[in-house]
Amino acid sequence: MIMExxxxxxxxxxxxxxxxxxxxxxxxxxxxxxxxxxFHALKDVSFSISKGEIWGIIGKNGSGKSTLLNAIAGIFxxxxxxxxxxxxxxSLLSIGVGFQKNLTGRENIILGGLLLGFTxxxxxxxxxxxxxxxxxxxxxxxxxxxxxxxMYSKLAFSITATLETDIxxxxxxxxxxxxxxxxxxxxxxxxxxxNDDRTVLMVSHSLSTLKKLCDQIMWVDGGKIKMxxxxxxxxxxxxxxxx
Amino acid sequence: MNKxxxxxxxxxxxxIYSAKSELKAEVANSYLNWVWWVLEPLCFMGVYTLIFGxxxxxxxxxxxxxxxxxxxxxxxxxxxxxxxxKLVKSNKPIVSKVYVPKYILIIEKMMVNGFxxxxxxxxxxxxxxxxxxxxxxxxxxxxxxxLCLILVTFGICSIVLHFGVYIEDLAxxxxxxLRLMFYLTGVFYNLEKRAGEIGVYLNQYNxxxxxxxxARDALIxxxxxxxxxxxLWLIIGMILSAVGIRLIQKNENSYVKVI
Numbered sequence: 001m002i003m004e005x006x007x008x009x010x011x012x013x014x015x016x017x018x019x020x021x022x023x024x025x026x027x028x029x030x031x032x033x034x035x036x037x038x039f040h041a042l043k044d045v046s047f048s049i050s051k052g053e054i055w056g057i058i059g060k061n062g063s064g065k066s067t068l069l070n071a072i073a074g075i076f077x078x079x080x081x082x083x084x085x086x087x088x089x090x091s092l093l094s095i096g097v098g099f100q101k102n103l104t105g106r107e108n109i110i111l112g113g114l115l116l117g118f119t120x121x122x123x124x125x126x127x128x129x130x131x132x133x134x135x136x137x138x139x140x141x142x143x144x145x146x147x148x149x150x151m152y153s154k155l156a157f158s159i160t161a162t163l164e165t166d167i168x169x170x171x172x173x174x175x176x177x178x179x180x181x182x183x184x185x186x187x188x189x190x191x192x193x194x195n196d197d198r199t200v201l202m203v204s205h206s207l208s209t210l211k212k213l214c215d216q217i218m219w220v221d222g223g224k225i226k227m228x229x230x231x232x233x234x235x236x237x238x239x240x241x242x243x
Numbered sequence: 244m245n246k247x248x249x250x251x252x253x254x255x256x257x258x259i260y261s262a263k264s265e266l267k268a269e270v271a272n273s274y275l276n277w278v279w280w281v282l283e284p285l286c287f288m289g290v291y292t293l294i295f296g297x298x299x300x301x302x303x304x305x306x307x308x309x310x311x312x313x314x315x316x317x318x319x320x321x322x323x324x325x326x327x328x329k330l331v332k333s334n335k336p337i338v339s340k341v342y343v344p345k346y347i348l349i350i351e352k353m354m355v356n357g358f359x360x361x362x363x364x365x366x367x368x369x370x371x372x373x374x375x376x377x378x379x380x381x382x383x384x385x386x387x388x389x390l391c392l393i394l395v396t397f398g399i400c401s402i403v404l405h406f407g408v409y410i411e412d413l414a415x416x417x418x419x420x421l422r423l424m425f426y427l428t429g430v431f432y433n434l435e436k437r438a439g440e441i442g443v444y445l446n447q448y449n450x451x452x453x454x455x456x457x458a459r460d461a462l463i464x465x466x467x468x469x470x471x472x473x474x475l476w477l478i479i480g481m482i483l484s485a486v487g488i489r490l491i492q493k494n495e496n497s498y499v500k501v502i
Contacts, residue, residue, distance in 0.1 A: 016500055070499070074342035077496030091341070098336030100261075102268040111264070114257040115341045143268065 003050035006199040012045040012081035041067040043223045054200040056210035059220035065203045069169045088166035089117050101145040112159050126162050134158035150177050161188050170202035207235050247488050250344040262354035280362050291431040305463050308370045313430035315363030316455045320396050322356050327400035328407035328414045331498050345495045349400050384461040384468050391476050395450050398483020405490040408498045428452045450476050
């Protein structure tokens, strides 16, 4: 069987040079001393993921894991190289998904769904499911700024977990809310991930979770891919390396 | 340009829903809710009528309507430009989580402020009625005038949005520029009468002064606006918008790296 490719990344480079915000005040008074230092977040990264596979990404803080996810989600532009998702829809699940704070939870569900590319009709059909899963009750019609941080992440999780996209990018999100919700969400997550059609790319520092869930592990170090391979092998090497 | 049209189509549901929710939230979060949309411009009109009608002895016929048209159009432009500078930053929670074409954010704001502007024109119509302003078919010129206003505003806002991301204190500079422009627009006085020859130039080269006066001509004085200048500003508006759209399309995916 030929595996269909879902994510194809070729020679991806992303750097943060020349992008420092500057101000007119600084330009007038600092005589151009402040030169922005280029920082290469990703260097020449290439890989391809087949449809339905679950990949984990490991690496030290600042090694470029989140940048990679952001680039695949289309939020960052590559400086060079290409990312081809072959027409699959994609959503980024990370701590503190974005809401418009003055709007209600319900309105934010619709807006978030529309941005992910779903129709309003479909979102409204799924609305009750999202609200039930989030356990927010009557708070759903209150402005999001009144939410506690736990409620905030519960709602964020429920939206992405219910409105399922073809590709899900997960940035350290396996535990949200209280103990009860944590159990529920990680069960839901496993359910989502195990769907054969869904491609998942997850960043996590929990090696045991990765070992349980992933088909492949990518080890990123200093913006480059250090290794790609079977979870057992890579995770062992990584653990030794980190000690 | 194709991408722009494609984006507008793809995101129009989002844009409309978001604008509606924003207006609704504004109503829900204030004590007098929608009354403010009417009250605020009316109060400003009162202030300007008092100061310019009474102290400065302005003698424009139908002075309240005259002022109200000025305020309505100026407010739209002013609010748009001011919010565009920090539009990407104020939408950070969304922009950093999912891709959205950044000019969609401008269009959403235009709907919100456009709605408020239409309330302004509804009040204008009411004021015209009670002041018995003679009306002619010339009021239809308001349509191309508003189209021109929308294009010029969109163009300026998209350029401002782009530079606002990179230049931290652009907002401060813009506040000063807008204040200067406000006085050079003649929102509550006749530029030609007060500034003589310079006023004549301002009424052509300052788009806001030109458009506000054209709207007054059409609504109050039963006159046709200067069509040459209307078309000139239409073209300039289109060029500005094209430049802004290109700027945004080329750079928008780098914005998140800065904020």
